[in-house]
Structures are given as structure tokens and as C-alpha cells.
Amino acid sequence: MAKANEYETHDFDVLVIGAGGAGLRAAIEAHALGVRTGIVCKSLLGKAHTVMAEGGIAAAMGNVYPEDNWKVHFRDTMRGGKMLNNWRMAQLHAQEAPDRVAELEEWGALFDRTPDGRILQRDFGGHRYARLAHVGDRTGLEMIRTLQQRAVAQNIDVFMECAIRSLLTADDGRVCGAVGYWRESGRFVVFRAHAVVLATGGLGKAFRFTTNSWESTGNGQALALQAGADLMDMEFLQFHPTGMVWPPSVRGLLVTEGVRGDGGTLKNSEGRRFMFDYVPEMFRAETADTEEEADRWYTDKVNARRTPDLLPRDEVARAINSEVKAGRGSPHGGVYLDIASRRSEEYIRRRLPSMYHQFKELAGVDITKEPMEVGPTCHYMMGGIRVDPDSEATTVAGLYAAGEAAAGLHGSNRLGGNSLSDLIVFGRRAGMAAAEYAKARGEELSVNSTQVEAAIEDSLAPFSREEGESPYDLQHDLQDTMQSLVGIIRTESELVEAIDKIEQLKERASKVRVEGHRQFNPGWHLAMDLQSLLTVSECLARSALARKESRGGHTRQDYPKPDPQFAKINHVTRLVNGELQVVAEPLPEIPADLEELIEEPAVPTGIQAISQSGPAPKEGN
Amino acid sequence: MADVKMHLWRGDAGGGEFREYRLPAQEGEVVLDVVHRIQATQANDLAVRWNCKAGKCGSCSAEINGKPRLMCMTRMDTFTEGETITVAPMRTFPIIRDLVTDVSFNFEMAKRVPPFKPRPREADGTHRMAQRDVDRPQEFHKCIECFLCQDVCHVIRDHEENKKHYAGPRMFVRYASLEMNPLDTDDRRELLKNEMGIGFCNITKCCTEVCPEHIKITDNAIIPLKERVVDRSYDPAAWIGRKILRRG
Ligand SMILES: Cc1cc2nc3c(=O)[nH]c(=O)nc-3n(C[C@H](O)[C@H](O)[C@H](O)COP(=O)(O)OP(=O)(O)OC[C@H]3O[C@@H](n4cnc5c(N)ncnc54)[C@H](O)[C@@H]3O)c2cc1C
Ligand code: SF4
Ligand code: SF4
Numbered sequence A: 001m002a003k004a005n006e007y008e009t010h011d012f013d014v015l016v017i018g019a020g021g022a023g024l025r026a027a028i029e030a031h032a033l034g035v036r037t038g039i040v041c042k043s044l045l046g047k048a049h050t051v052m053a054e055g056g057i058a059a060a061m062g063n064v065y066p067e068d069n070w071k072v073h074f075r076d077t078m079r080g081g082k083m084l085n086n087w088r089m090a091q092l093h094a095q096e097a098p099d100r101v102a103e104l105e106e107w108g109a110l111f112d113r114t115p116d117g118r119i120l121q122r123d124f125g126g127h128r129y130a131r132l133a134h135v136g137d138r139t140g141l142e143m144i145r146t147l148q149q150r151a152v153a154q155n156i157d158v159f160m161e162c163a164i165r166s167l168l169t170a171d172d173g174r175v176c177g178a179v180g181y182w183r184e185s186g187r188f189v190v191f192r193a194h195a196v197v198l199a200t201g202g203l204g205k206a207f208r209f210t211t212n213s214w215e216s217t218g219n220g221q222a223l224a225l226q227a228g229a230d231l232m233d234m235e236f237l238q239f240h241p242t243g244m245v246w247p248p249s250v251r252g253l254l255v256t257e258g259v260r261g262d263g264g265t266l267k268n269s270e271g272r273r274f275m276f277d278y279v280p281e282m283f284r285a286e287t288a289d290t291e292e293e294a295d296r297w298y299t300d301k302v303n304a305r306r307t308p309d310l311l312p313r314d315e316v317a318r319a320i321n322s323e324v325k326a327g328r329g330s331p332h333g334g335v336y337l338d339i340a341s342r343r344s345e346e347y348i349r350r351r352l353p354s355m356y357h358q359f360k361e362l363a364g365v366d367i368t369k370e371p372m373e374v375g376p377t378c379h380y381m382m383g384g385i386r387v388d389p390d391s392e393a394t395t396v397a398g399l400y401a402a403g404e405a406a407a408g409l410h411g412s413n414r415l416g417g418n419s420l421s422d423l424i425v426f427g428r429r430a431g432m433a434a435a436e437y438a439k440a441r442g443e444e445l446s447v448n449s450t451q452v453e454a455a456i457e458d459s460l461a462p463f464s465r466e467e468g469e470s471p472y473d474l475q476h477d478l479q480d481t482m483q484s485l486v487g488i489i490r491t492e493s494e495l496v497e498a499i500d501k502i503e504q505l506k507e508r509a510s511k512v513r514v515e516g517h518r519q520f521n522p523g524w525h526l527a528m529d530l531q532s533l534l535t536v537s538e539c540l541a542r543s544a545l546a547r548k549e550s551r552g553g554h555t556r557q558d559y560p561k562p563d564p565q566f567a568k569i570n571h572v573t574r575l576v577n578g579e580l581q582v583v584a585e586p587l588p589e590i591p592a593d594l595e596e597l598i599e600e601p602a603v604p605t606g607i608q609a610i611s612q613s614g615p616a617p618k619e620g621n
Numbered sequence B: 001m002a003d004v005k006m007h008l009w010r011g012d013a014g015g016g017e018f019r020e021y022r023l024p025a026q027e028g029e030v031v032l033d034v035v036h037r038i039q040a041t042q043a044n045d046l047a048v049r050w051n052c053k054a055g056k057c058g059s060c061s062a063e064i065n066g067k068p069r070l071m072c073m074t075r076m077d078t079f080t081e082g083e084t085i086t087v088a089p090m091r092t093f094p095i096i097r098d099l100v101t102d103v104s105f106n107f108e109m110a111k112r113v114p115p116f117k118p119r120p121r122e123a124d125g126t127h128r129m130a131q132r133d134v135d136r137p138q139e140f141h142k143c144i145e146c147f148l149c150q151d152v153c154h155v156i157r158d159h160e161e162n163k164k165h166y167a168g169p170r171m172f173v174r175y176a177s178l179e180m181n182p183l184d185t186d187d188r189r190e191l192l193k194n195e196m197g198i199g200f201c202n203i204t205k206c207c208t209e210v211c212p213e214h215i216k217i218t219d220n221a222i223i224p225l226k227e228r229v230v231d232r233s234y235d236p237a238a239w240i241g242r243k244i245l246r247r248g
């Protein structure tokens, strides 16, 4: 067994951890500003979670509806997040997304086109206008490939299949590097860097049924917390309303919201379009109240209001949950999503090719002929590392965060399409601020070798135990705990029970044992990732316990309504002397002119599509 | 249901063997599910790559009963009950461990692709392209970089020495996507001919057959590139002119 003082060292001004959309965009920006930039990622380049995004990138370009502009996008984002969003982030995001999308095109992305040759935009839940730039239903692939190829063309150093274990800090508390290991060889690597950008994505693997891949283990959030940074809004987790429910092996896999954007509707076992029964007060004025009006909306946005099938995700997920509980679900515990009876085969196969493929090959269902069975699945973390809205700086000097790992933009609930835009808007800003910070710090880099060796020893510990549990069994138990006790509907007694169980799991995890040697050993990798999974799970459960109301991605059975007191606060999570603390902090005050935008009348007049967007009449086109 | 019998290749660069695993069958599984169950219950250190489990990331490539395929998109019910299923790593790439191979050849080749070079924007700041003009390059953008086409191509399969001067079908798809992008102004034909070895491809179409994205690699990417490369009237100015005129 190698010793803790054996490792290679690399120097960078800016080290970006993560090669999804956020990390790649951050690295491209930092490199463009002339600083030495490196990227580290756990998988091969181009395989990060971003590759799986389907529906599109939200940006108020106004290509389909010229009435669209950043103000409407800002309003929709704030309302979707039930006003807990950081207003400044929501503003910057809405203002800058169109330029960032145009930039992708300049770097080689090929979006679907409008009849007059511009970027086509599609409808998605919670967005007032058709706003999502897309490529069929594989937009994330287009984004990651474009950014990956740009980064490679710029000759940025990439450390693939290399995982960061801990951040290194200097005496004054600032971040000055990181320790990681090569998955292939199991050898350790030390990065000395002035600034570190965390773009490590989400934490869906804490749950049994999730759209997330093995990478989503909350590493970034846990690394930040341990380095002394604040996390925020950790109670807000998005359950996507439409995951596959059958067969068991694909349970949780995403069915894009694009299905509903393109005309698919939700039905219960009685064939009823139940979403009409679940329209909340906040959205009543802008939502159709008859099936006839909802259907008309796909082609006539002037006189009809939008279908309730496209309410924000939290509303739809809760509605499905209630239908299933009331005994009106489908045979495998979901509800039906029907596009077959509403659109032509040709239309479905052209607009939703990978959904067609996915159901055909994995479930044996032909979505052009039969309805799909769908149900809620753990999808996206709204909470995460607390950042400054303009610079994405965390509360620790030298440490930045962007993308799903960061908090603020989405408040209590994210709108579809707002993540991909988040990645490029705030990825760029993080890269920029990190580069400027690094430049100001000058040349000298150093790390504390005691910290390095402690991190390595901790990583190797599971090999030296004679006996102990398998990390797979522990992950299984954690996922069961989170799924059943901290899921879509929460209640005090269950949250308390969850915290208790997580405590026991932490104890068990400290004695976990791995087999074999260090070379490409997934059991060992999981043993290490378990630590961050447990950390973020605890943050989630504790924040959920503290929020005694229901809002967005957080629903409490014992407090089923929103509470005006909680409308004014974010929960911040931090480590104080090794103890996790959850504190309430007031929301930053929103300027009056922006507040007015949010309250704007819901139903605009005189909307006119300049060109036919995606959804077509029943016959298809 | 009868038990599943799977032979997995276990070993590293120094050598290895197929090992047999038996486990109860479960409904609706794909090969990757079974591999994961073996990993969780019988071989914690089994090395395997995967990410999306939905055929979108191209991580889980392997040779299943001798055929290059994605493990996550190969359903167990496509085999006869009781049949032994053999899963081996891709043969064209050096073994790292178990089912994981060293695919860095592909990333090295990607570094050598001259990047996208767009023409200037229109006066209103947009790029205008008709959908019918982006249909073809969009087909190539579907590539999930599973490298199964690279694995099956006989020019480099069992011919390590050819890797120095042969980009392989995946990269030809990439070149085609750039060459057929209505906005691109670069000309990569000389490079394709002289350094990327497009001439070595003899159009066997094996690559097209294994592509999980159903990209018509040979017909739509390689053959048109070959035609362009041999185009005698080579003249850079005319080349650019033709690219732009091709719209509409
Ligand atoms: C199926 C699906 C469909 C989606 N569709 C859409 C959509 O249509 N529109 C939309 O806006 N959003 C969509 N989303 C959400 C969106 O895709 C994600 O939120 C987003 O891609 C996250 O990007 P990211 O850059 O923050 O992180 P990721 O893409 O998750 O990348 C994280 C990176 O960090 C690396 N990493 C993590 N930990 C470490 C470590 N310890 N050391 C080194 N590297 C590390 C990983 O290897 C990876 O490279 C979808 C999500 C899913 C799952
Ligand atoms: S068609 Fe060409 S690239 Fe494809 S497998 Fe045959 S020789 Fe290789
Ligand atoms: S072209 Fe097809 S087979 Fe080749 S890497 Fe891409 S997706 Fe895989």
C-alpha cells in the first residue's frame, strides 16, 4: 500500500472541479482571461450529467414570441420559485441567457430552427412564452459537446476520471488547492491553485428513484461545507413529475417535460385530465379551466390560457402523488401521460426521438400508439452552495460555485430549462471572478502537507479494516431512508426519524470496508462518496425539519400551507465546531421596480406568434 | 424465471479471464442492471463505466456475446432463458481493468480536429440557417461518443499500428458535422486525406451497423467526405463559395 506522502502535484491559477455545462463554461472564461486553468472530472469528458438534459435552454430571445423579454423571464422564474429566489441572480440570469445561447451557436451548436432561420423555442412549464432553445430532445448533449470541443480547442488541461476528495485551506481560511485521486490507478493528486470553482452538480443519488447518475453524490456541497462555506435552501429538492415507473430497472428515468410542451396530457385511471382539479390560486388567472381552452392554447396563445398540464413541476408532482394515493393511479403506481391519441406518429418521432427510443427499447412501449406510465422522481437540487449573485463567490475566499451545486437562482422550485441557462450564465461569471481573484493574488502557490496527508489517510482507511460493511449496502439503506422519510411529502416525525437514521448510518460508514486494490475500484469510490452523500442528506433533512410550511419543492403534511413568516427567510446551513447548524436568514430586499414586474398582470393581451412554434394541431405537420 | 448466468471478463493489462456469476433473474432488466447487481452483491470491486443508464452518454460500451453494444440498452429478454451471456471489454482499446478500457486514443484524435470556424453574423446579430440545411449535420451531432464504431472498425481493431494515422469512424462523423455545417468556413480535406487516413476506410459499413444512435456513418458521413477529398477541382475560394451557396 502506497504511503500518504506519495502524490503528484499540479499548479493552476484557477482549478475548476466539474466538467458539466457549468464547469466547462467557467473554465473557458477563466482561460480566455489568460490564467492557467485546469478542469477535473469524475467521468470521461462529455459524460457529465449535463449530457442527459433533454428539453432545452430557457432564454428570452423572443424568436417565436417577440413580446418575450428578460422581464417576463425574470417574473416567471421568481413566481416559479415562490419568491424565495435571489432576485439579483434571477435578474442576471434572465438578462444574460440570450447572449450565452447565441455564444453556443457561435461555437458550433446547431439548434432547431424557426421558418425564418433563427433559433426555435419551445413551450415548457411555468414559462409564459415558448422560450426554450432546443435540439429535439437532446439539448444537453448539444450543450456539452459544444463546450467540450471549445475547451479542447483552447487547449485547457483536463484531468478526466479524477475525483476531488477534499479542499485545502490556508491559515487565513482561504482555499488554496485540492486533493484528489485518479480513478484508474488509485494514485493521489494534489492541485495547488489560487481559486477553485465548484461545478460538481447535484445529489440525486441520495434517493432510490432518481434521474441522476452515479456522479450526483453531493461532493461539491460537502467539500464547500467542510472548507467552511455556507450552504443554503437545502430543503428544496425537485421531484420531476414525470419519471418512468415501469419496468423496475428504469424506474425514475426522466420523461422530458417536452412531451407535455408538445401536446401530451396527464390522465388518471378513469381517463380524467386531473390537472384541472389542482390549479393553485397563484396560477388560476393564467391557466385554462376547460379542456377545450387548454387544447386551443397550443395553437392560439392570444385567446386561450395555458393548459394546467404545464403548471410548475412542484404542483404537477404533488397532483400525481395525490391521484395515486386516492387509488386512481396506473397499474404500476403512476398515472398516464398520453401523446399518442393527440399527435401523429410522424410528429412524435420527429419532436421526441429519444423518448420514442427510450420507451421502445427499455419498456417495450410504443409512445406513438400507447400512453406512458409516469410518476414523480428525484431530479434536481435547488439548494446548494451559497454564492454572491454577481461573482458566484462563496463565503470562503478563493472558492466559487456555479450550476446545480450552487443555490439561489431557483428559490424553492426550478422551472424547466432554467438549469441549462443557469450553467452558462453563472458558469461564465464564476470563471471570470475566479480568474480576476487569482490574478490579484500573484504568483506564489502553496499547500499544507499535513492537510494533504490527512486527506489521503482518510481515503485509504477502508482498505485497512479487517471487517466492516459493504458500501453498496450502506448506500442502499441511505437511499431507502431518504426516499421514504425525506421524499415528496414530509412530516415532522418522519424527518426526526430520518435524522436519527442518518446518524446511525454515519457511524456505520466510518467502519465501511472495501475489497480489492486501488486500481479502478468502484466499491472504494463509493465508500468515499458515501461520506458526502451522508453529509448532504443530513443538511437536507435538518433544513426540511426547520421549514414549517409548504412551498415549492418542500411539502409538509403537518404544515400544508405556505406561511408568510417563512416567505421572508432562507435557511443557511454551516458547520460550527464540527456541528451542523441551520439558521434562518432574511431574504435580500428586492428593489421596487423589480418587484412590480413580478406582480404584473398574469394574462397579457395581444400576443402574436410570429411563427409557428413546436406544438402543432392534432393532425401534426 | 431461471437464474441468469453471466460470464464477465475480469483482469487488467497483465491478463485476465472470464469468470462466471449466477444470480436470480429479475423482470425488465438490461445487461447493465445485472452487472450492477453482481457488483453490489458478489464483486464490489468490479470495474465498469456508466452514467445515464438511458443510452444517452455512451459510457457503458462493451462486447456482449461478441457484439459491440451499450450495456444499458441491451435488454435481458432479448436472450433465450438460461443462455450464458458473455460480457467483455471493447477489444480495440487497451484494457485498464475488467470492463474498463483506455479510450484516450479518441480524445487524442479529437484534439487534432481543427475547430469550428463560423462565418460572420448577419446584420441583425443572428445566424440564419434553414432547418433543412441543419438536418444533416444534426444527425452527426447525435453522436454519444460510445466509440463502438471505433471498436468495430477493422482498420484499427487488432491493428494498433494504424492508430497513428487513422482517425476512425467517430472522428469522420465529427469532420462531416463540421464540413456540412452551413456556417463553417474551414476546409479540412487535405488533413482528412493526408493525416486522418480517410482513404483506408473501405466502406464495409460495420461501424454503421453498431451505432446505437443509428447514424448512417458510412453513407452520410464517410462517403460524402471521400467524394469531397478526391474532388479534383480543389480551389479554396470555390470551396467556401459552394458551402455558402448550398443553403436554400
Ligand atoms: C435527465 C435529465 C434531463 C434534464 N433536462 C433538463 C433540461 O431540459 N433543461 C434544463 O435546463 N435542465 C435539465 N436538467 C437539469 C440539468 O441537466 C442539470 O441540472 C445540469 O446539467 C447540471 O449541470 P452542472 O454543470 O451543474 O453539473 P453536472 O453536469 O452534473 O456535472 C458535474 C460535474 O462535476 C464532476 N464532479 C462531481 N464531483 C466531483 C469530484 N468530487 N471531483 C471531480 N469532479 C467531480 C462530475 O464528474 C461532472 O463532470 C436535466 C437533468 C436530467 C437528469
Ligand atoms: S466503413 Fe470504414 S470506418 Fe466503418 S468500419 Fe468499415 S472501414 Fe471502418
Ligand atoms: S458515431 Fe455512433 S457508434 Fe460511433 S461513437 Fe458516435 S454514437 Fe457511438
Ligand code: FES
Residues within 6 Å of the ligand: B049, B050, B051, B052, B053, B054, B055, B056, B057, B058, B059, B060, B061, B070, B071, B072, B073
Ligand atoms: S450508461 Fe449512458 S449510454 Fe449506457
